[in-house]
Amino acid sequence: MLQRNQAVLWRELAGEAVLLDPQAGCSYNLNQVGTFIWKLLDGAHSPQEIATEIAQYYDIGYEQALLDVEKLIANLQQHNLLLAPPV
Incomplete structure (x- = not known):
């Protein structure tokens, strides 16, 4: 689960x-x-769960929502705005 960088x-x-x-x-x-x-x-939701929430809230397809979530997560990780998940 991904989590915002608390800093x-x-x-x-x-x-x-x-x-x-x-x-x-x-x-x-x-x-x-x-x-x-x-x-x-927040560390409690997977990207797939977030995509499901977005698809329902914005009434869009799950696949598009998942692409959007993955794209933003990659961008946030690139800028060190997320904590790395434990290995």
């Missing part, structure tokens, strides 16, 4: 999240879908 500060403004990585000195903006995913990256 990353974030706030939700008008349905969109602003993330601040104080170690890197960088900020990132997430749209509404990205914010929805970010909130579920």
